[in-house]
Amino acid sequence: MLNVQIRKQFRLNGxxxxxxxxxxxxxxxxxxxxxxxxxxxxxxxxxxxxxxxPDCGEIRLEERLYFDSARNISLAPQRRELxxxxxxxxxxxxxxxxxxxxxxxxxxxxxxxxxxxxRIATVFRIENLLSRRPAELSGGEKQRxxxxxxxxxxxxxLLLDEPLTGLDAALRRSILEDLRAWNAANRIxxxxxxxxxEEVDAIGERVVTLVEGRVQESGAPRAVLDAPRSIELAxxxxxxxxxxxxxxxxxxxDGVMRVALDHAACEIEIPFGEAAPGDEVRVxxxxxxxxxxxxxxxxxxxxxxxxxxxxxLETRGTMVALRVKAGAVFQVHVTPGAVRTLDLSPGxxxxxxxxxxSCHLVR
Amino acid sequence: MNLEALFxxxxxxxxxxILLLAIALPLAYGLAFSTWRGKFLVESVVALPxxxxxxxxxxxxxxxxxxxGPLGKMWQxxxxxxxxxxxxxxxxxxxxxxxxxAVQPLVASFESLDRRxxxxxxxxxxxxxxxxxxxxxxxxxPGLLTALVLSFAHTLGExxxxxxxxxxxxxxxxxxxxxxxxxxxxxxxxxxHETALLLLLVSFVxxxxxxxxxxxxxxxxxxx
Numbered sequence: 001m002l003n004v005q006i007r008k009q010f011r012l013n014g015x016x017x018x019x020x021x022x023x024x025x026x027x028x029x030x031x032x033x034x035x036x037x038x039x040x041x042x043x044x045x046x047x048x049x050x051x052x053x054p055d056c057g058e059i060r061l062e063e064r065l066y067f068d069s070a071r072n073i074s075l076a077p078q079r080r081e082l083x084x085x086x087x088x089x090x091x092x093x094x095x096x097x098x099x100x101x102x103x104x105x106x107x108x109x110x111x112x113x114x115x116x117x118x119r120i121a122t123v124f125r126i127e128n129l130l131s132r133r134p135a136e137l138s139g140g141e142k143q144r145x146x147x148x149x150x151x152x153x154x155x156x157x158l159l160l161d162e163p164l165t166g167l168d169a170a171l172r173r174s175i176l177e178d179l180r181a182w183n184a185a186n187r188i189x190x191x192x193x194x195x196x197x198e199e200v201d202a203i204g205e206r207v208v209t210l211v212e213g214r215v216q217e218s219g220a221p222r223a224v225l226d227a228p229r230s231i232e233l234a235x236x237x238x239x240x241x242x243x244x245x246x247x248x249x250x251x252x253x254d255g256v257m258r259v260a261l262d263h264a265a266c267e268i269e270i271p272f273g274e275a276a277p278g279d280e281v282r283v284x285x286x287x288x289x290x291x292x293x294x295x296x297x298x299x300x301x302x303x304x305x306x307x308x309x310x311x312x313l314e315t316r317g318t319m320v321a322l323r324v325k326a327g328a329v330f331q332v333h334v335t336p337g338a339v340r341t342l343d344l345s346p347g348x349x350x351x352x353x354x355x356x357x358s359c360h361l362v363r
Numbered sequence: 364m365n366l367e368a369l370f371x372x373x374x375x376x377x378x379x380x381i382l383l384l385a386i387a388l389p390l391a392y393g394l395a396f397s398t399w400r401g402k403f404l405v406e407s408v409v410a411l412p413x414x415x416x417x418x419x420x421x422x423x424x425x426x427x428x429x430x431x432g433p434l435g436k437m438w439q440x441x442x443x444x445x446x447x448x449x450x451x452x453x454x455x456x457x458x459x460x461x462x463x464x465a466v467q468p469l470v471a472s473f474e475s476l477d478r479r480x481x482x483x484x485x486x487x488x489x490x491x492x493x494x495x496x497x498x499x500x501x502x503x504x505p506g507l508l509t510a511l512v513l514s515f516a517h518t519l520g521e522x523x524x525x526x527x528x529x530x531x532x533x534x535x536x537x538x539x540x541x542x543x544x545x546x547x548x549x550x551x552x553x554x555x556h557e558t559a560l561l562l563l564l565v566s567f568v569x570x571x572x573x574x575x576x577x578x579x580x581x582x583x584x585x586x587x
């Protein structure tokens with residue numbers, strides 16, 4: 001278990017001071033560190049690795065003290081025995097793949113280096129690339145080499161800073177599976193930084209969310225990211241609709257409340273939350289959680305049925321993004337098949353159907 | 364042509380270039396990677412020979428190396444002979460004079476390194492010395508070559524400092540540029556031209572090597 005309790009204040013290009021103030025623990029297995037860009041995720045990893053110094057606090061892996069401002073202890077990065085894969089990967093461009101992998105185990109005997117290199121190369125399926133230079137590798141191959149170079153050292157902690165960005169979903173899944181297989185045998189804490197919602201779902205263990213330098217929530221991905229409690233998180237977690245609203249009425253006995261959207265253009269029902277009537281709040285709704293009907297629907301359990309007109313359609317891969325004006329403007333995602341069957345086109349009168357529990361109150 | 368003067372100049376330039384590299388490497392490392400606030404002071408001192416007239420530099424070097432100067436006294440007590448007007452004195456003064464030409468290309472190439480590579484090296488267990496030898500030096504070698512070649516070429520062509528510190532002793536301190544000066548003084552334009560042309564060609568070849576190998580480091584021309 002990695003325990004971090006640190007505070008660090010710094011400035012980025014003369015902007016207002018940014019304060020990283022984190023108290024969190026990371027158990028063996030994957031923990032996703034999730035948050036919007038600029039939330040301090042990479043700085044936190046750098047502090048854990050010893051590449052940056054916190055102003056105060058304590059970092060400890062099991063009984064091993066990495067950093068303790070009270071006792072003036074700060075272990076040099078090379079003595080922390082952890083592995084860190086940077087976003088840029090930072091493969092040594094002048095060394096071959098094999099030399100890159102052996103870099104961290106240079107103290108071992110030659111035969112042992114060779115054996116470990118071959119074994120980790122097999123795990124990450126790069127054994128036929130050992131003599132190449134990083135410049136001769138594809139993006140996915142580079143990422144595998146970076147992981148192999150990090151893990152061949154048998155670290156007691158693994159830090160991953162968006163190591164799989166830019167890869168397609170299938171490749172990402174395959175590398176994640178290799179990583180998961182490796183960790184099944186090694187069981188160390190893995191801190192996995194991402195701002196990509198799909199990666200969170202693919203890893204699917206614990207999530208710690210970091211917003212503006214502070215831990216906001218932690219828990220299972222579904223619980224944390226499907227009901228985001230802040231607007232930054234809602235945006236980062238892929239909620240396409242984050243709408244301004246004013247609380248109109250409380251109905252505590254039903255566990256709901258009514259809010260007026262976008263200057264009282266329309267009203268919807270959302271789950272009961274901590275806001276008094278008259279309060280300004282925001283409501284987050286996923287574009288994929290909204291249904292579309294071309295006739296006024298009846299006999300539905302959904303509490304929010306809003307008439308509106310389609311403003312635009314845009315095909316994005318296997319999904320069509322609609323903008324529908326129904327009082328407020330909603331983003332709605334449907335399949336191309338639905339567009340064909342319902343004959344959806346701009347100007348068409350439609351009804352939006354939104355379940356109460358698809359609406360999330362955010363601050 | 365005075366071959367003795369030419370060989371003396373080449374020997375001086377090579378000695379200075381190699382010794383200077385040994386001093387410039389740690390200095391450039393400090394300037395590139397230290398976060399010390401007073402760094403600009405060191406930078407100014409290193410760059411001083413770029414703007415000082417060689418005679419000023421030579422004058423102070425001569426005062427320091429003279430029999431009553433601190434350097435001269437130390438040298439006398441260590442080696443039993445004076446420092447001024449010797450080859451060793453010439454080497455010392457030339458090193459001072461060419462210092463920025465060795466340090467600045469190194470600083471430039473160190474600073475252009477991706478810091479994450481150094482971080483990666485540290486996280487993989489390498490101490491600073493290993494990071495320097497295995498990552499920084501191999502990646503900064505164009506800067507190293509530039510430093511070596513520029514301090515060689517700059518020393519080869521120096522005149523003012525040599526005249527002040529070394530005087531004009533054949534075989535000891537009479538370098539090519541002094542030899543040319545002497546010949547012009549005695550109106551022997553033909554042999555002055557011969558030597559001057561040779562120096563021009565050597566300088567051109569040396570700079571062609573530098574710019575051919577690397578256009579990024581220490582080039583007054585825009586990078587394509």
